[in-house]
Amino acid sequence: xxxxxGAGAGDxxxxxxxxxxxxxxxxxxxxxxxxxxxxxxxxxxxGCVIYDSAGMTLEEVLDVMRDAEAQGKTTVxxxxxxxxxxxxxxxxxxxxxxMEIEHEVVPGVSSFLAAAAAMQKEYTLPNVxxxxxxxxxxxxxxxxxxxxxxxxxxxxxxxIMFLSVGRIEELVRxxxxxxxxxxxxxVIYKASWPEQKIVTGTLSDIAQKxxxxxxxxxxxxxxxxxxxxxxELSKLYDKTFTHEFRQGVSE
Numbered sequence: 001x002x003x004x005x006g007a008g009a010g011d012x013x014x015x016x017x018x019x020x021x022x023x024x025x026x027x028x029x030x031x032x033x034x035x036x037x038x039x040x041x042x043x044x045x046x047g048c049v050i051y052d053s054a055g056m057t058l059e060e061v062l063d064v065m066r067d068a069e070a071q072g073k074t075t076v077x078x079x080x081x082x083x084x085x086x087x088x089x090x091x092x093x094x095x096x097x098x099m100e101i102e103h104e105v106v107p108g109v110s111s112f113l114a115a116a117a118a119m120q121k122e123y124t125l126p127n128v129x130x131x132x133x134x135x136x137x138x139x140x141x142x143x144x145x146x147x148x149x150x151x152x153x154x155x156x157x158x159x160i161m162f163l164s165v166g167r168i169e170e171l172v173r174x175x176x177x178x179x180x181x182x183x184x185x186x187v188i189y190k191a192s193w194p195e196q197k198i199v200t201g202t203l204s205d206i207a208q209k210x211x212x213x214x215x216x217x218x219x220x221x222x223x224x225x226x227x228x229x230x231x232e233l234s235k236l237y238d239k240t241f242t243h244e245f246r247q248g249v250s251e
Contacts, residue, residue, distance in 0.1 A: 006108015010193035027073035035080035114191035131157035153178035184227035
């Protein structure tokens, strides 16, 4: 069996109970060493063979899985955050299907969730934004034209950009095609890691602040009025609001 485990945003304690149990009992672990905190592997059992996939090709990763399966060993493939977001997981799952190797995916805590926790912010504030867009700028991996930053920015929703902080000036320019320059922005470097850093500003000054902080990778760029202080209170806890579990009172 091959298990794909989302290792969380960085803090080893953000591993799910199931994910930690699988890692700790694995015979073989393949982890994304360039992104996953090595502390996640601190309790693997003696004899566990660990591979860092940072320097491996897809074929090499699959060869390790195939060899382990032939020996009756359990393999755990550890991805950062949750493997369903920029995890390159589909190609591995499809290959295992072709090899008729059984597999299971265990979800994890994405960095965009750890970022919200670090900022103590809510992405979906009443009458501010009820939509969260997760995206990235095109790089070596292209982005469909219909999903360009300019097209998505038209919604003025909460936007979270992965893999884009290294081109922060261009990103800001493209966001400003729809967002006002006064729109608040927060850049979160290594959310939940000991070296976590949060840089805040607006579209008018965030690029300079990010450069001054020396951040060029491993960070999320979040933009939207959810970072501001104006919002409506939730209807869920409004004493005048009736729902299935509570009768509202008249004022």
